[in-house]
Amino acid sequence: MDYAAIVVLEILYMIAFLALISAGLAIVFGMMRVINLAHGEFVMLGGYATIAAAKAGINIYFAMLVISPIVVGAIGLVVERLIVRFLYGRMIDIMLATWGLSLLLIGLVDLIFGNTAVSVPAPIPGYRIGHYQMGGYNLFVIAVAVLLMSGMWFALRYTRVGLVARGAMQGREVVSALGYNPNTIYMLTFTVGAALSGLAGGVMAPLTGLLPSSGGAYIAKAFITVITGGAAVIAGTLSAAALFGTVDQLVSFASTPVFGEIAMLALALVLLRLMPQGITGQFFRNST
Amino acid sequence: MTGSGFGIGRIRWNWFAALAVLLAALPLVSETNTPTLLAIWALFALSLALMWGYAGILSFGHAAYFGLGAYTYAIASFNIGESTVPFVLALIVPAIVAAIIGAMMFYGRISDVYLGVMTLVVTLILNRFMNATAGDAYRIGNARLGGFNGIPAFPTLNVPGEPSMEIYGTFYYYVVIVCLIAAYLIARWILASAFGRTLIGIRENELRMELLGYNVPAYKTAIFAVSGAMAGLAGCLFANWAEIVTPSVFSLGQTAEVLIWVIVGGLGTLIGPMIAAVALGSLKLELGHQTTVDNSLILGAILILVVLLIPRGFAPTFVAWRRRFAQSQVHRRQARGTRRRHVALQEAKQ
Numbered sequence: 001m002d003y004a005a006i007v008v009l010e011i012l013y014m015i016a017f018l019a020l021i022s023a024g025l026a027i028v029f030g031m032m033r034v035i036n037l038a039h040g041e042f043v044m045l046g047g048y049a050t051i052a053a054a055k056a057g058i059n060i061y062f063a064m065l066v067i068s069p070i071v072v073g074a075i076g077l078v079v080e081r082l083i084v085r086f087l088y089g090r091m092i093d094i095m096l097a098t099w100g101l102s103l104l105l106i107g108l109v110d111l112i113f114g115n116t117a118v119s120v121p122a123p124i125p126g127y128r129i130g131h132y133q134m135g136g137y138n139l140f141v142i143a144v145a146v147l148l149m150s151g152m153w154f155a156l157r158y159t160r161v162g163l164v165a166r167g168a169m170q171g172r173e174v175v176s177a178l179g180y181n182p183n184t185i186y187m188l189t190f191t192v193g194a195a196l197s198g199l200a201g202g203v204m205a206p207l208t209g210l211l212p213s214s215g216g217a218y219i220a221k222a223f224i225t226v227i228t229g230g231a232a233v234i235a236g237t238l239s240a241a242a243l244f245g246t247v248d249q250l251v252s253f254a255s256t257p258v259f260g261e262i263a264m265l266a267l268a269l270v271l272l273r274l275m276p277q278g279i280t281g282q283f284f285r286n287s288t
Numbered sequence: 289m290t291g292s293g294f295g296i297g298r299i300r301w302n303w304f305a306a307l308a309v310l311l312a313a314l315p316l317v318s319e320t321n322t323p324t325l326l327a328i329w330a331l332f333a334l335s336l337a338l339m340w341g342y343a344g345i346l347s348f349g350h351a352a353y354f355g356l357g358a359y360t361y362a363i364a365s366f367n368i369g370e371s372t373v374p375f376v377l378a379l380i381v382p383a384i385v386a387a388i389i390g391a392m393m394f395y396g397r398i399s400d401v402y403l404g405v406m407t408l409v410v411t412l413i414l415n416r417f418m419n420a421t422a423g424d425a426y427r428i429g430n431a432r433l434g435g436f437n438g439i440p441a442f443p444t445l446n447v448p449g450e451p452s453m454e455i456y457g458t459f460y461y462y463v464v465i466v467c468l469i470a471a472y473l474i475a476r477w478i479l480a481s482a483f484g485r486t487l488i489g490i491r492e493n494e495l496r497m498e499l500l501g502y503n504v505p506a507y508k509t510a511i512f513a514v515s516g517a518m519a520g521l522a523g524c525l526f527a528n529w530a531e532i533v534t535p536s537v538f539s540l541g542q543t544a545e546v547l548i549w550v551i552v553g554g555l556g557t558l559i560g561p562m563i564a565a566v567a568l569g570s571l572k573l574e575l576g577h578q579t580t581v582d583n584s585l586i587l588g589a590i591l592i593l594v595v596l597l598i599p600r601g602f603a604p605t606f607v608a609w610r611r612r613f614a615q616s617q618v619h620r621r622q623a624r625g626t627r628r629r630h631v632a633l634q635e636a637k638q
Contacts, residue, residue, distance in 0.1 A: 107585025
């Protein structure tokens with residue numbers, strides 16, 4: 001019984017983790033059809049921002065929930081103005097340029113913070129289920145993911161901003177017809193996407209030590225979650241995260257975490273082959 | 289792609305011969321360890337340049353076939369000893385894997401971006417798997433996969449049929465150069481054949497080729513396999529150069545590097561990416577001597593700048609410049625001629 005509870009908790013945590021690290025990428029991909037290969041590095045930078053702020057004596061929750069998104073959002077804004085805006089409509093070139101950006105950021109962080117792992121202790125103590133020790137902080141991650149996803153859903157569905165954002169998903173003309181400059185909207189979207197990546201990095205920072213190359217651990221998972229999810233930002237991300245999170249943890253419990261990850265990646269290959277439009281291209285078509 | 293990007297003119301044999309002589313004479317003036325590695329990287333760049341530049345297929349995971357070539361050689365040579373069969377296997381296994389993955393993608397009509405993601409995922413799976421294979425449970429015949437530490441001390445290449453005569457040093461350099469030149473000539477031959485022309489047609493307009501009756505997925509799968517075999521050859525040569533294979537041959541860094549060589553060198557040329565591989569490879573080795581500036585910092589900056597400023601890469605841009613220069617010379621000459629005729633006419637009138 002205890003064991004079952006733990007498996008369920010771990011699956012929930014994995015789903016929350018995938019949803020969290022994919023949110024920023026999903027917004028940018030869903031609305032602008034831009035694949036940002038530097039996404040993992042944005043998450044990594046969010047982590048570094050939180051750790052640096054926490055080491056400077058700032059409250060860690062404030063650091064991860066406010067400082068990290070602002071810092072990474074600002075970086076995203078600069079990147080959009082300097083690089084991405086010249087390449088809209090050229091999908092492959094954007095992938096290449098952001099891959100270059102990813103290497104550049106790894107090199108920069110390496111230069112500034114050095115190639116050693118930094119970490120910060122989790123601010124919530126563990127608890128026990130029967131004989132098993134569980135990380136209390138995992139519950140916090142689940143809570144943040146739930147709040148983030150429902151917040152995004154509410155914003156997209158019921159606010160003016162959400163309306164414009166959904167217009168942007170339809171295309172540039174729709175944004176123009178609503179009376180906005182599409183370039184401004186794209187700039188803001190990219191910034192918000194980067195800020196969400198920063199938030200994810202900040203929230204995950206206490207659970208994983210950080211290296212300049214840590215972004216690589218996120219990019220593939222975020223990628224397959226978003227691409228497999230398909231065009232609908234919330235429903236796609238959630239359904240793909242649920243599927244991959246469950247598979248990953250079940251296989252992990254049955255064998256090792258490495259095979260969990262391999263099973264997840266292999267499943268992604270099969271799904272992409274069978275449903276090139278993603279899960280929401282096949283099911284839940286009218287969702288957000 | 290612009291019209292001028294067809295770029296499969298005749299081989300300029302005089303240049304080719306000059307370069308071959310230069311490469312053959314190199315051991316007289318230099319050590320061969322670094323040039324061998326650079327030639328292997330040039331071969332790796334060639335494999336991607338052929339597929340991406342001419343068939344328009346961008347793989348974000350070409351390191352998969354490079355790594356498969358390296359691992360296949362290492363595992364097979366442990367089990368067989370004599371190196372001829374492992375060498376051949378190191379070409380065949382990556383080609384077969386590439387054919388299977390290629391068929392899966394191309395017959396499924398996966399679009400560019402998804403293709404990029406899928407190839408990337410394949411490389412990641414191999415990387416994760418090889419990293420996890422530490423311990424005795426993971427062995428193929430006599431070869432222990434060794435996880436993160438990789439496979440060291442496998443028998444290196446020998447003269448075919450003579451296991452005791454190992455190939456190393458300058459001799460190995462010549463073997464690599466011969467492989468590189470052979471691969472280059474095969475690539476040129478492919479491009480000059482009807483098969484190559486069809487590939488270029490597919491790159492230019494896939495739908496039109498489809499409607500003309502060509503079996504587009506079959507062509508794409510075939511070139512994917514050929515490119516995979518070439519990458520496998522590069523991987524096999526790399527394994528023999530390093531005398532160890534580790535999961536880092538499947539890393540994202542390896543994949544990024546070959547991609548950068550090709551795009552910097554230029555799409556739609558073979559020689560451009562090979563030169564870029566040698567140049568950027570040398571830069572990487574130089575940067576390895578110091579610790580202030582990281583290699584990935586420089587590579588990343590180069591990739592961003594090239595995509596933004598010269599998205600066609602150096603070689604085609606250089607050719608376009610030269611053509612424009614030549615044309616401006618012709619114009620100037622023509623203008624001068626007209627002026628002269630004009631002056632002569634005026635004088636005659638007087």
